[in-house]
Amino acid sequence: MRGLFSLVFSLTLVSGLTxxxxxxxxxxxxxxxxxxxxxxxxxxxxxxxxxxxxxxxxETLVFDCCLSPEAARDLKKAAEELTGNxxxxxxxxxxxxxxxxxxxxxxxxxxxxxxxxxxxxxxLSAAEVEDEKLSVDERLADAAFKIANEEDTTRMxxxxxxxxxxxxxxSSHAEYKLTLPDYLVDDSLSLKGKKRSVQLIxxxxxxxxxxxxxxxxxxxxxxxxxxxxxxxxxxFGEADIPGxxxxxxxxxxxxxxxxxxxxxxxxKSADIDEMSGYLTSVETILAEMVRNxxxxxxxxxxxxxxxxxxxxxxNFFTPGLTLQYQKKIRK
Ligand SMILES: [Zn+2]
Numbered sequence: 530m531r532g533l534f535s536l537v538f539s540l541t542l543v544s545g546l547t548x549x550x551x552x553x554x555x556x557x558x559x560x561x562x563x564x565x566x567x568x569x570x571x572x573x574x575x576x577x578x579x580x581x582x583x584x585x586x587x588e589t590l591v592f593d594c595c596l597s598p599e600a601a602r603d604l605k606k607a608a609e610e611l612t613g614n615x616x617x618x619x620x621x622x623x624x625x626x627x628x629x630x631x632x633x634x635x636x637x638x639x640x641x642x643x644x645x646x647x648x649x650x651x652x653l654s655a656a657e658v659e660d661e662k663l664s665v666d667e668r669l670a671d672a673a674f675k676i677a678n679e680e681d682t683t684r685m686x687x688x689x690x691x692x693x694x695x696x697x698x699x700s701s702h703a704e705y706k707l708t709l710p711d712y713l714v715d716d717s718l719s720l721k722g723k724k725r726s727v728q729l730i731x732x733x734x735x736x737x738x739x740x741x742x743x744x745x746x747x748x749x750x751x752x753x754x755x756x757x758x759x760x761x762x763x764x765f766g767e768a769d770i771p772g773x774x775x776x777x778x779x780x781x782x783x784x785x786x787x788x789x790x791x792x793x794x795x796x797k798s799a800d801i802d803e804m805s806g807y808l809t810s811v812e813t814i815l816a817e818m819v820r821n822x823x824x825x826x827x828x829x830x831x832x833x834x835x836x837x838x839x840x841x842x843x844n845f846f847t848p849g850l851t852l853q854y855q856k857k858i859r860k
Contacts, residue, residue, distance in 0.1 A: 548560040548566050548611060551607065551611065552571075553571075553574070553603045553607070554571065554573070554574050554575075554603075555570070555571060555574035555575050555576040555595075555599075555600040555603045555604070556568040556569060556570060556571060556574065556576050556580070556600070556603065556604065556607070557569045557571055558582070558607050558611065559795065561748070561750055561787055561789075561795070562745075562748045562750065564583065564584030564612060564724060564725070565581075565582070565583050565584070565745065565748060565750060566581070566582040566583075566607075566608075566611055567579060567580075567581060567582075567789045567795050568580040568581070568582060568604055568607065569794060569795065570595075570792070572686060572689050572690050572693060573689050573690075573692070573693045574600065574693055574697075575595070575596065575597040575599050575600035575693060575696065575697035575700060576595045576596070576600040576603075576604070576697075577595055577596040577597075577600070577627040577693070577694055577697055578593055578595055578596070578625075578627040578628050578755075578791050578792060579593065579789060579790060579791055579792065579793075580592060580593045580594060580595060580604055581593065581743065581752040581789055582604075582607065582608040582611060582612065583725070583727055583743075583745070584611075584612035584613075584614065584722075584724060584725075585617075585720060585721070585722020585723070585724055585725060585726075585727070586722035586723025586724035586725070587614060587722065587723055588614060588615075588617035588618065588722055589608050589609065589612040589614045589615065589616045589617060589618075590616070590617065590618040590619075590620065590720065590727065591604060591605070591608050591616050591618070591619050591620070591635070591638075592619075592620045592622065592743050592752045592754075593620065593621065593622050593628045593629075593752075593754065593791070594619055594621070594628070594629065594630075594631030594632060594634075594635065595627060595628070595630070595631045595697075596626055596627040596630050596631070596694070596697045596698060596701055597630065597631065597697040597698070597700045597701040598630070598631055598633055598634050598700075598701060598704055598705075599697075599700050599701075600631065600697065601630075601631025601632075601633075601634040601635070602634050604631065605634055605635060615637070615638075616635055616638045617638055617639065618638060618639050618640075618641060618720065619632060619635045619638045619639070619640045619641065620640075620641045620642070620729060620741065620743060621640065621641070621642040621646055621650075621710055621741075622740060622741050622742070622743075622752075622754025622755065622791065623642075623646055623736065623737040623738075623739060623740045623741065623754055623755060624642075624646045624647075624649040624650045624653070624654075624737060624738075624739070625737060625755065625764075626654070626657060626698075626701075627694075628754065628755070628791070629642075629646075629650060629654075630701050630705070632708035632709075632710075633704075633705075633706045633707075633708040639711060639712045640708065640709070640710040640711050640712065641710060641712045641713075641714055641718070641729060642710035642712075642713065642714070642741065643713065643714060643715055643731050643739045643741055644713045644715055644739075645734075645738055645739035646710065646737075646739045646741070647709055647710045647713060649737075649738060649739070650707070650709055650710070651707075651709060654707050655707060658701075658702060658705055661698055661702065662702055665695055665698055665699045665702070666699075668691075668695045669692070669695045669696065669699065672688055672691045672692040672695055673692065675688040676688045676689065676692060683839060686841070687841050687842070687843065690841060690842075714729055714731065714741070715731060716730075716731060717729060717730045717731070725745065725747060725748075726745075726746070726747070727743055727744070727745055728743070728744045728745075728746065729741055729742075729743055730742050730743075730744060732772075732775075732776050732779055733769075733772060733776075734768075734769045734772050734773075735756050735768060735769060735772045735773030735776040735777075736754070736755040736756050736763065736764070736765070736768055736773055736791075737755070737767060737768070738767070738769075740754055740755070740756055740776065741754065742754060742756065742780065744783055744785075748786075748787075749783075749784060749785050749786040749787070750785065750786065750787045750789070751780060751783060751785035751787065751788050751789065752789045753780060753788055753789065753790055753791065753801075754791045755790075755791035755792070756773065756776055756777065756780065756791070756804070757777075757780075757788055757790040757791065757796070757800060757801060757804050758790055758791060758792045758793055758804065758842075759788075759790040759792070759793030759794055759795075759796045759800050759803075760792075760793040760794060760840060760841060761790075761792045761793050761840055761841045761842045762807075762833075762837065762840045762841070762842040762843060762845040762846055762849075763804065763807065763808075763842075763845070763849075764842070764845050764849060765808065765811060765845070765849040765853065766845070766848055766849040766851075766852035766853065767852065768808075768849075768853070770808050770811065770812055770853070773808055774805055774808055774809070777801050777804055777805045777808075778805075780801055781798060781801045781802070781805075784798065785797070785798050785801075786798075788800050788801060792841075792842070793841075807837060810834050810836075810837075811849070811850070811853070814831065814834075814850065815850070815853055815854060815857060818831070818850075818854055818857075819854070819857055819858065823854070825851060825854065825855065828847055828850055828851050828854060829847050831847070831850060833846050
């Protein structure tokens, strides 16, 4: 009887929690509305991407679930403690490892993604893990060397981010188990709970071949996945940039009050414009490269535009430009 009483008491306590002061080494959990939280990845943690936690009433949903199962367990625990309910739905915004590899810890939950996201995971994930295993120790040593020798504080923070990324990657290998989405959505799906509804929307590709966003119409909160990076260079190497730009226009028309990006701090509608501005400047640079017939081995000499000099993930720029340029000159 006493056991039952303490169980009921502790459930009452946890269901009333807010995210104030709730954080871990992996994430800072931030309350956006009653029952809606952003899990913001912390430098040095193993989360790597941001995530969302939404209480639908009796069910809890997690949007994106990070690179390592260790961080995903942290996310699951936070989701269940902050909402007082078990995680019933997990959404994978796209197939990239830092958004899907935590799937395996959400046993019993329905994992939702697009058909293309599932196909890409099925086709690429196992080989990707094997490739990572071959290079991860060298990448860790390289990041540690850069940290030991860096004097610039911004660059130091960037090296620390990458060190966390490689540590997270390595930690994921030991227990990796491919866990594929089991519920496929190719345009939109409304999930209605007692407390609120969320809309899962896919307009095809942009950042990846297939991206999905989550929109909370009543609260005007948008979980954008990697279609929006804030304070970071986006990874655009495999992107459909015109498709990405029209996706951003669609997101802008939704009129979000809060935008939760895949990487970086939470932002506002103006951050969607920033993202469009970045991609438009990449398109301008690419057009000039094509016009001037730049040899591929000279792309490294093209500077990051001044405006974007202080963004993290600077090392995304040259490989992204190279892949996009090769795609253009092959046409
Ligand atoms: Zn991505």
